Amino acid sequence: MELMVAIFVGVLTGTGVYLMLRARTFDLVLGLTLLSYAVNLLIFVMGRLSVGRPPILDGSLAPTLANYADPLPQALVLTAIVISFAMTALLLVIALVARSETRSDHVDGEEPQGRGEGR
Amino acid sequence: MNSANWIVVPVVLPLIAGAACVLLERRAAGVARAVSIGTTFVLLGVALHLAVVAASGTVHPYLLGNWKAPFGIALALDRLSALMLVLTALVALPVLWYASGGWDSHGRHFHALFQFQLMGLAGAFVTGDIFNLFVFFEVLLIASYVLMVHGQGRERMRVGLHYVVLNLSASALFLIGVALLYAKTGTLNLADLSLRVPKVGGADAPVVQAAALILLVVFGFKAALLPMSMWLPATYAAATAPVAALFAVMTKVGVYAILRVHGVAFGADAGASALTVQPVLLPIALATSVVGVFGALSAHTLQRLVAWLTIASVGTVMVGVGLFNPLAWGAALYYMANSTLVVAGLFLLAELVAAQRGDAADRLEPASPVAQPALLGLMLLLAAASAAGLPPLPGFIGKLMLLEASSTHAWQGVVWTVVLVVGFFTLIGLARAGSILFWHVDASRPSGASGASPKLVGATLWLLGASVLMSALAAPVQRYTAQAARQLTDLDAYARAVLGAQGAGTETTRPYRFDAPATQEPRR
Numbered sequence: 021m022e023l024m025v026a027i028f029v030g031v032l033t034g035t036g037v038y039l040m041l042r043a044r045t046f047d048l049v050l051g052l053t054l055l056s057y058a059v060n061l062l063i064f065v066m067g068r069l070s071v072g073r074p075p076i077l078d079g080s081l082a083p084t085l086a087n088y089a090d091p092l093p094q095a096l097v098l099t100a101i102v103i104s105f106a107m108t109a110l111l112l113v114i115a116l117v118a119r120s121e122t123r124s125d126h127v128d129g130e131e132p133q134g135r136g137e138g139r
Numbered sequence: 140m141n142s143a144n145w146i147v148v149p150v151v152l153p154l155i156a157g158a159a160c161v162l163l164e165r166r167a168a169g170v171a172r173a174v175s176i177g178t179t180f181v182l183l184g185v186a187l188h189l190a191v192v193a194a195s196g197t198v199h200p201y202l203l204g205n206w207k208a209p210f211g212i213a214l215a216l217d218r219l220s221a222l223m224l225v226l227t228a229l230v231a232l233p234v235l236w237y238a239s240g241g242w243d244s245h246g247r248h249f250h251a252l253f254q255f256q257l258m259g260l261a262g263a264f265v266t267g268d269i270f271n272l273f274v275f276f277e278v279l280l281i282a283s284y285v286l287m288v289h290g291q292g293r294e295r296m297r298v299g300l301h302y303v304v305l306n307l308s309a310s311a312l313f314l315i316g317v318a319l320l321y322a323k324t325g326t327l328n329l330a331d332l333s334l335r336v337p338k339v340g341g342a343d344a345p346v347v348q349a350a351a352l353i354l355l356v357v358f359g360f361k362a363a364l365l366p367m368s369m370w371l372p373a374t375y376a377a378a379t380a381p382v383a384a385l386f387a388v389m390t391k392v393g394v395y396a397i398l399r400v401h402g403v404a405f406g407a408d409a410g411a412s413a414l415t416v417q418p419v420l421l422p423i424a425l426a427t428s429v430v431g432v433f434g435a436l437s438a439h440t441l442q443r444l445v446a447w448l449t450i451a452s453v454g455t456v457m458v459g460v461g462l463f464n465p466l467a468w469g470a471a472l473y474y475m476a477n478s479t480l481v482v483a484g485l486f487l488l489a490e491l492v493a494a495q496r497g498d499a500a501d502r503l504e505p506a507s508p509v510a511q512p513a514l515l516g517l518m519l520l521l522a523a524a525s526a527a528g529l530p531p532l533p534g535f536i537g538k539l540m541l542l543e544a545s546s547t548h549a550w551q552g553v554v555w556t557v558v559l560v561v562g563f564f565t566l567i568g569l570a571r572a573g574s575i576l577f578w579h580v581d582a583s584r585p586s587g588a589s590g591a592s593p594k595l596v597g598a599t600l601w602l603l604g605a606s607v608l609m610s611a612l613a614a615p616v617q618r619y620t621a622q623a624a625r626q627l628t629d630l631d632a633y634a635r636a637v638l639g640a641q642g643a644g645t646e647t648t649r650p651y652r653f654d655a656p657a658t659q660e661p662r663r
Contacts, residue, residue, distance in 0.1 A: 040308070045300070052307050059314045066322040093321065096270060100314055103277050107307055110284060114303055117288075118296040127304070129297040 021069050025061065032058035043132075045115040045125045049108065056104035060097050067093030142192045146201040146216045148185050149224055149261035152178060157254030164248055172239050175250035179235050182257065183228035186221070193221035194619065196626065198636035200267065208267070208637050209328030215267035215637050218623035219472070223264040223395055226476050229605055230388050230483045231257055237487050237598035238381035245379070246289045256282035256385065263392050267637050269320065270327045272396060273313050276361070280306050283389060286382045287374065298377040305360070305370050313357040319350035330637035333403055333630045337410030344411040351405045351415040355397065362393025364457060365427040368450050372434060375446035380490035383442065384483040384602075390453050391479055398460055398468065403627050407463065414463060421461035421550060425557045428454025432561045435568040441489040441501035444572055445482060448526060451561055452478035458554060459541050467544035468624035473617055474537030477609050481525045481534065484602030488518055491591045491599060492576055503572055508580040511590045516577045518603060523569035525606050528562040533609040538562060540617070 032054050039051030067090035075091035077083050115125075122129030156178035163171035192199060193216050201214040235253060243249040259279025266272050284306070288299040321327055323343045324335040339347050360367040371390070375383045401416045409415070431451030438444035456478065459471025489501050492515055499506030509515055525532040538558055545554040609616055626632075 040304070048304060052304065052311075055308070055311050059311045059318075063314060063318040063321075066318045093318075096317075096321075096327075099270075099274065103274070103310075107277070107281065107310070110281060111303055111307065114284065114288065114296070114300055117291075118300045121291070121293045121296040127300060129293065129300075 022065075025065050025069065029058050029061050029065075032061065043127045045119060045127060048127060049111055049115060052111065053104075053108055056100070056108075060100050060104070063093055063097045063100060065093075067091075143199045143201055143216075145185060145189055145192065146199060146214050146265055147203070149182055149189070149228075149265065150214075150258055152182060152185070153254040153258035153261065157251045157258065160251035160254060161248060164251060168244065171250050172243060175254060176232075176235055176239060178254060179228065179232045179257065182261075183225075183232055186224040186228040189216055190218075190221040190225050190619075192216065193218045194622075196622070198626075198633050200637045201265075207639065209326050209331040212271060213267040213328060213330075213637055214265045215330070215633070216265055217633065218619065218626050219395070219398070220264045222472065222476070222619065222623055223391070224261060226391070226479055227257065227260050227264070227388050230479060230602065231385065233598040233601035234381045234384045234483065234487070236601070237384070237595055240592060240594045240598075242290070242379050242381050246291060249286070249289060252282045252286050252289075253385070255279075256286060258282075260388060260392065264395060267330060268328050269317055269332065269400065272399075273310070273317060276313065276392070277310060279389065279392070280310070283386065286385070287378055289382055290379045295377050298373050302370060302374045309357050309360045312353055316350045316353035316357060319346055319353070323347045323350070328637065329399060329404060330630075330634040333406075333409075334634055336404055336412055337408060340411045348412050348415045351401060351412065352419075354400055355416050355419070358393045358396040358400070359423070360393070362390050362397065362453050362457065363427070363450050364393075364423050364453065365430055368427060368430070368453075371450055372438075372443055372446040375449065375486070376440065376443040380442070380486050383446070384486040387449060387479050387483040387486065390449060391456075391475060394453065394456055394460065394471075394475060397457070398627065402460060402463070402468065403630065403633075406628070406630075408630060417461070417463055421458065421554075424454050424457035424461045425553060426454075427451075427457065428557055428561045430454075432564040432568065436564060436571075438568075439503055441492060441503065441572055441576065442486065444503075444568060445485040445489055448485070448565060448568070449482050451565060452482060452526070455538070455541070455558060455561065458558065459544065462545055462548055462554070464544065464547070465624040465628050466621070467541060468627065469617070469621035470537060470540035470544050472620035472623060473609075474534070474541060476616070476620070477525065477533040477537055477606055480602050480606040480609070481522050484518075484599055484606065485522050485526070487595070487599040487602065488515065488522065491515060491595060492519075494591065496576070501576075503575045505575065505579045505581050508582060509577065512577050514590075514596065516573065518599060519569065519573045519576070521603055521607070523566060523573065525603075526569065527566035529566070531610055533606055533613065534562075536610065536613050536617070 036051045036055030036058060039047045070089050073089040075089045075094060081087040119125050124130055156174055159174055160171045199216040202208060203212040256279050259275050259282060262275035263272055266275055284303045287302055288295050323339055323346050324332060326332055326335055363371040375386055405412055405415045407413055428451050431447050431454050434447035435444050438447055456471045456475040459467045492509060493501035495509040496506045525534040528534040528538040542555055542558060545551050
């Protein structure tokens with residue numbers, strides 16, 4: 021299971037970085053979103069992967085990690101999700117304003133000159 | 140009120156004031172302005188009070204909701220935190236005063252965002268927890284994104300987009316670093332971390348070291364260390380003057396975080412991970428300094444020149460941090476306080492000059508003479524002398540202490556050469572700018588512009604005056620920074636204060652034992 025999650029995080033990160041390097045604002049937003057998914061997943065699995073363990077103590081089991089999931093990464097990832105959501109919303113607004121100010125969806129505000137344009 | 144309770148005030152006060160400003164801005168802009176300036180004034184008072192509290196030498200914890208550290212959210216005040224708070228408020232107040240001269244009405248919600256930015260800065264300086272450091276980074280960044288594009292315009296939006304995207308990527312890296320640290324140490328509390336990192340050995344040590352290096356990239360990006368500094372000149376040059384001046388404090392958050400995390404938690408006592416970043420930090424810092432000053436020499440506008448000087452001064456500060464001894468840290472803190480004031484003052488001055496030069500603005504080319512050559516010229520001279528490190532200004536004292544502190548280091552020769560050469564070229568760069576702006580004028584064209592208002596000049600003079608005051612009060616300030624640096628090396632006192640007498644050293648709070656991973660235990 022660890023390997024699968026690791027590969028998934030890797031694929032998300034790779035896709036995110038690829039989209040960010042496309043240098044178009046919409047691709048950039050998508051890329052950053054995928055990157056933040058990858059990061060959130062990474063934080064989550066830092067609490068170790070386990071199945072069927074509750075994160076809240078109920079008294080019937082000894083309070084060790086053998087019986088319970090670590091609740092802290094879950095709390096951290098919640099914070100990270102909220103923050104990245106807000107940042108994405110802000111980035112979208114800034115990208116829209118930049119689009120209307122510069123009349124281009126390229127991150128440099130103008131179409132690159134010459135060869136090497138990938139679309 | 141118990142003196143320890145004041146620690147939370149620099150975070151909560153700007154939050155309330157910012158929220159009030161959001162509501163007031165449309166109805167009564169004048170009231171919002173008054174609330175904002177009044178709050179910042181109170182903040183300066185609170186910061187000074189906290190500096191006095193911290194001067195006693197004990198670390199004061201503030202546990203939110205009285206949840207025991209390392210489980211709850213802990214704030215901690217030591218001399219370094221107090222020093223950074225005072226510096227923030229000392230820069231923020233004149234900058235806000237300057238902005239109230241007209242810039243604040245060029246866009247919406249300037250005062251609210253300014254207060255949120257102050258909240259983020261203050262929070263980053265008092266937090267005792269690396270995840271909350273991330274949260275406060277985000278608070279100050281999200282305010283700075285909007286402040287950055289304050290006033291709008293094509294160039295600001297273009298550079299602002301770059302700034303936001305780069306910072307979001309850095310935030311993602313920050314989280315990766317934090318996650319790796321948590322996976323291997325089981326804690327994110329800075330005091331706890333400094334006790335746990337030394338115990339991580341064997342195959343786990345490289346993971347923790349990787350986390351430290353990832354965090355160095357993040358903090359280095361904020362502090363504008365090479366090669367992550369290329370965003371800064373364009374960003375700071377495109378921002379409005381008061382925003383750029385406030386951003387001068389923002390780079391210092393990166394310096395502060397490197398000192399806290401890499402200097403202390405990954406310091407000399409960190410066992411297998413001791414001094415993880417030392418081999419890279421000093422060369423990077425020296426290179427940053429050199430590139431910064433060459434950038435300043437090649438700048439075409441005064442504001443861009445000052446932005447490059449920000450990088451050069453951060454480089455010099457990081458040289459002190461990179462020497463990894465308390466003496467050098469004390470010198471670096473002293474130099475940092477001064478260079479922040481001078482750079483902030485220079486950003487404001489650049490706009491004062493630009494406003495009086497007609498269409499040429501602050502471009503370094505002959506144009507009509509400014510209306511107040513003597514006043515502005517002398518202010519630039521004062522700032523240049525302090526930035527370059529000429530006696531008796533504090534820039535000189537800071538650099539002298541830095542050179543002295545490097546005397547036991549193997550790289551002494553390189554450090555001396557770089558610091559002195561950078562100082563020399565800083566002087567040349569600013570002298571060149573000054574002679575073009577004030578002497579190389581086209582006298583046939585009438586100036587036309589009227590003098591700057593006393594309010595704007597007063598705000599700029601405040602910043603430069605505060606820098607000169609650091610020279611007059613050099614002995615007490617230097618004593619404070621030296622003690623702040625020494626206090627950083629006393630890990631046990633910090634841990635005892637934050638975690639409590641029984642909390643430090645106990646194993647009950649550690650979810651992940653390094654010898655027997657929890658995941659190997661059988662499921663019920």
